[in-house]
Amino acid sequence: MGPIQTIEDLINLLRRRGVMMALIITLAASATLAHVLMRPEIYEAIAVIQVQSPSVGGEESQSSNQIARLLQTTEQQLTTRESLLEMIERHNLFSDTEGMNDDNKIYAMRTAVTFQSIATASQQAFGSPTSVSALTITVRLGEAEQAARVANDFAQNVLDRSIASQASRARDAATFFQTEEERISRQISALEDEIERFKAANPVVDEGTIAGERATIDAEIRAVSQEILAAQAELASLREKDRLRETDRRRIIDLEARETVLKTQRAALEGQRENLVDRVARTPEIERQLGAYARNLEQLQSQFQSVSERKVDAETTLRLEQENHADRFSLLERAVVPEYPVGGGRKKLLFAGTMGGIIAAFGLALLLETMNPVIRTSGQMQRQLGIRPVITLPELDLAKGRPKPERT
Incomplete structure (x- = not known):
């Protein structure tokens, strides 16, 4: 108790x-x-930048995630060490603070500046990224005029960098796809020339045509072989004579010459037949190679079509940027000099300290x-000990001549 x-x-x-x-x-x-x-008193200044949609109907020049990425990139560029030091020097910030090095100034500056994206109020399709409608730049500093100047400076930097970045991205995209289209076109032309050379060196033969040619060659070989046998038989009969006349000798010379010519002709026909057989054997490999060429050509043509479509989109985006019809940023509200400090709460803080x-x-x-x-009253004695005092004597202060509070 x-x-x-x-x-x-x-x-x-x-x-x-x-x-x-x-x-x-x-x-x-x-x-x-x-x-x-x-x-110290803190003054807050806010600048608002609006993200305007394309003024030309149809397809948007940039998707929502590209706008968000552009804003994020711009924010990162503006909050780098070099950019913040330039901002501090340009506006003579923290000049009244002694013993504050550059690192402390940069930390204080990053703490004082806040970038916040505002999503659009329109309903987004499921799975699509949230589109950005505005960007607020909030600056909190000890001087009201400095806060407004710095906020407007940051806003102007966002506008300048976003315009330059969008135009640069559009030009780079158009140049890249133009280069890609030319490169793929050269590859297609080179592949088509290679296919024509391969077809010329490896003609594809029809099975019916091959069968007819082979039958013709076989018939010619048989005819030539019969003529050779006939010439050889006549030569053998002439050479068996005991005495050859002059006409026989001339006939032998003619038959030997004819035999040589016929053998040469038969060898040529056999070579044609072997070449024909080799062509028939190589036909599947030639067809496979032609199929591979066709697939490569189809793939290059598909890439060419895709790159051409994207090049058209990039050129359209570039024209929209040049004519100011694409997504762009505009300063919706400049930062004004605040009249009163923010985050005062002095009465609340004083009340909290007093409480x-x-x-x-x-x-x-x-x-x-x-x-x-210590038991100081009769009520405490009765509650603590269960004893009810009979009398209560005051504690006398003999030095001053007045009684002290009663003590049981």
């Missing part, structure tokens, strides 16, 4: 510890007031009472 159980106990506690509690509360309130008065002092004072008083448990 604690020392405070009734209203009378609380009143007695306040009377005994009142001076100490008042001192603690006064110190807490004074310290809070000093902190509030010494706390903290009251709680601390009351807690310390309870702690002291708990550490020194």
